[in-house]
Amino acid sequence: MIGAFPTQVFSQENKSEGTEKKFDPKETILEHIADKHEWRLFGKSYIPLPVILYTDKGIETFSSGNLQPAGTIYKGKYYNYILVNNKIKAVDDAGKIDAAANKKVWDFSITQNVACMWMTGALLLIVFLSMSSTYKKRVGKAPKGLQSFLEPLILFIRDDVALPNIGVKYERYMPLLLTIFFFILINNLFGMIPFFPGGYNLTGNIAVTAVLAVIILIVVNLNAKKGYWKHIFMPNPWWLFPIMIPVEIVSIFSKPIALMIRLFANITAGHIIVLSLVSLIFIFNSLWISPVSVVFVVFIDTIELLVAFLQAYIFTMLSSLFIGMAIEEHHDHQEVI
Amino acid sequence: MDLVTPEVGLIFWTALSFFILLFILGKFAWKPILAAVNEREQSIETALSRAEAVKEEMSRLTSENEALLKQARAERDAILSEATKVKNQIISEAKESAHKEGARQIELARIEINNQKAIAMADVKNQVATLSLDIAEKVLRKQFEDQKKQDELVKELLKEVKLS
Numbered sequence: 439m440i441g442a443f444p445t446q447v448f449s450q451e452n453k454s455e456g457t458e459k460k461f462d463p464k465e466t467i468l469e470h471i472a473d474k475h476e477w478r479l480f481g482k483s484y485i486p487l488p489v490i491l492y493t494d495k496g497i498e499t500f501s502s503g504n505l506q507p508a509g510t511i512y513k514g515k516y517y518n519y520i521l522v523n524n525k526i527k528a529v530d531d532a533g534k535i536d537a538a539a540n541k542k543v544w545d546f547s548i549t550q551n552v553a554c555m556w557m558t559g560a561l562l563l564i565v566f567l568s569m570s571s572t573y574k575k576r577v578g579k580a581p582k583g584l585q586s587f588l589e590p591l592i593l594f595i596r597d598d599v600a601l602p603n604i605g606v607k608y609e610r611y612m613p614l615l616l617t618i619f620f621f622i623l624i625n626n627l628f629g630m631i632p633f634f635p636g637g638y639n640l641t642g643n644i645a646v647t648a649v650l651a652v653i654i655l656i657v658v659n660l661n662a663k664k665g666y667w668k669h670i671f672m673p674n675p676w677w678l679f680p681i682m683i684p685v686e687i688v689s690i691f692s693k694p695i696a697l698m699i700r701l702f703a704n705i706t707a708g709h710i711i712v713l714s715l716v717s718l719i720f721i722f723n724s725l726w727i728s729p730v731s732v733v734f735v736v737f738i739d740t741i742e743l744l745v746a747f748l749q750a751y752i753f754t755m756l757s758s759l760f761i762g763m764a765i766e767e768h769h770d771h772q773e774v775i
Numbered sequence: 776m777d778l779v780t781p782e783v784g785l786i787f788w789t790a791l792s793f794f795i796l797l798f799i800l801g802k803f804a805w806k807p808i809l810a811a812v813n814e815r816e817q818s819i820e821t822a823l824s825r826a827e828a829v830k831e832e833m834s835r836l837t838s839e840n841e842a843l844l845k846q847a848r849a850e851r852d853a854i855l856s857e858a859t860k861v862k863n864q865i866i867s868e869a870k871e872s873a874h875k876e877g878a879r880q881i882e883l884a885r886i887e888i889n890n891q892k893a894i895a896m897a898d899v900k901n902q903v904a905t906l907s908l909d910i911a912e913k914v915l916r917k918q919f920e921d922q923k924k925q926d927e928l929v930k931e932l933l934k935e936v937k938l939s
Contacts (some may be wrong), residue, residue, distance in 0.1 A: 472777060473785060492782075546784040555789065559796050573811035574904035580817055592808060612809060643783035649789040677869065696912065706778070740895030 440594060450633060463717040471639045471709045474550040475502040477681055480633040487548045489539030493517065494542040494637050502547070517543065550639040551646070554638045558624045566620075567603030611761055618650060619754040626705060630739060642751070644698070651698035654757045659690065662764035687722055697753060703750050708742040711744060767770070 477485040486503030495516040503616040504512040505521045512519045517539050526547065528539035569584050576582065581589045600608040600615055625646075628636040640646055670690070673682035715734045719727050919925050 455818075468778065473782065476779045494861075525777075540856055544783055544832065546787055548788070549785065551785055552788040552792075562796065563799060563804075566800055566808070570811075575809055575812065578815055590830050590900075593812065594835075596809070596812075609809070614797065615807040616805050617797045617937045621793065643785060644779050645785040646789045648781050649786055649793060653793070709867050713821070 457473060461717075461720045461723075462719060463619070463714065466717065467710055467713040471642060471706055472524055473639075475505065475521060475526065475547060475703055477550050477553050477636075478637060482483060483610075487553055489519075489545075489547040490690065491519075491526065492544040492546055492594060492630050501561055506774075520719070550638050551640045551643055551749060554628065554636075555625070555640055557635065557644075558621075558628055558640075562620055562624060592616060599755050600758050603755065604762040607765060608758075611657070611758065614653075615754050615758055615775075618653075619750050622650070622701065622753055623747060623750035626750060627743075629705065629709070630742055630746060639706065639709050641701055642709055644702050647698040647702040650701070650753070651694035654690070656695040657757075658760045658764045661761065665767060666764045693756075697756055701749050701753055704745055707740070707743055712742070 445462040463706060475487060475489060475519045477487055479485065484506075486506070489498075489500050489502050489505070491514070493516050498514050498516055500512065502509070505519065505526070508521060509531060510520070511533055516538070518531065519526050520533070520535075521527075522535070526543075526545050528536045528543050530536045530539075535621065565584060565588070569588060572582070572585055576585075580586075593614055596608070596612060596722055599619075600612055604611055625640045629639055629641060629707060643668045670686040671683060673679065699757065712735055715731050718731050719725070918928075
């Protein structure tokens, strides 16, 4: 299945171009891991998603189906639009990209990533709200069903991530850590499914990881105790001030940036490897290479399954570590960046 | 470069969606779930410690019972041996008293016999004395019918008195 799905997509692209254009793996792969304005199901089929544009003249909404097939110009209320590399660009009447107008158009569309995020968000809500009601119904009883499957994960976050890194005040941060963990985990896993409900690259999108990292940055610095700021602005001994203060200020930001890049790079890399292995079939233009591709893809997918969990765990673990270091009362040692 | 350029739209929707998710899950899922888990953990812990206490109590009771049993057994043994002793004592006392009584009875009988014997002897003596006296009287009556013999005897008696 993993092997079969991209075949359809690639062949579709080749056909839509009309001519036997040489296969460009880089372009195809980047196109696949990027965000899109329609929700790809499988093959040629897709669900059009709403386009929401904030322009200087007002908000404009229309279906992304109006921009298909590629190259179609849609005449909106205020500007004309076209899809270029899955990005909406304003064009003038002649069909040329209007750079001045583009600066005034902000794209707040419900893209594939947003739609998938809502789907997994809804899934998380359904799963955990029903689980929470089960806890109310079965007070003091042994876990059952979903409970017994997810409770170990929750306890793992509590006992092995939050408690050792944050300390006794861990309870305050548990909702944040659990939400981050399950949000990353479910999107990592859905991203690995090569067709309809998955096939997107949310946690491998820099915007998403940036938002998560900024949340951690804010939480860490808003909750930081005196020791944390003292460590930054009053290093020991005093003559290190000129060096240490800039370094420490950079470290405030470098920690969340590391979080952001780590998750983004790991998940994107996984997608790129799988797509590259499938692309081998098209690069060699031979069906005989497909068993090799499939074997390697299965192998990498297995590793990615581990990585999906591992990255969710690492993000949560480092977040709690940073929180723990910031809220520590006595703090006079070198920190981990 | 598109790959590492964050999209404003996605940032906006991610932030919004994540905060809504965080709020709803935090309020209606994580809090009750963690509270329930904590509560269950605590109840398990108390149940375990209670079980431990009950076990201790049980072992204490068992050892107490054993001690009681031991004591009871010792008491029984003591009572039994006491009873045996008392029994033996009673038997020996009874034997002794029976012995004594028998001896006393025998003694009494002996004394009675002796008494009776003495009485009988005395009676016999009296009878013999009376008889002898009667006989002597009769003999004397016969002898002293003759005067000459009387004189002769007096003479002889007088002779004897002089000598003594």
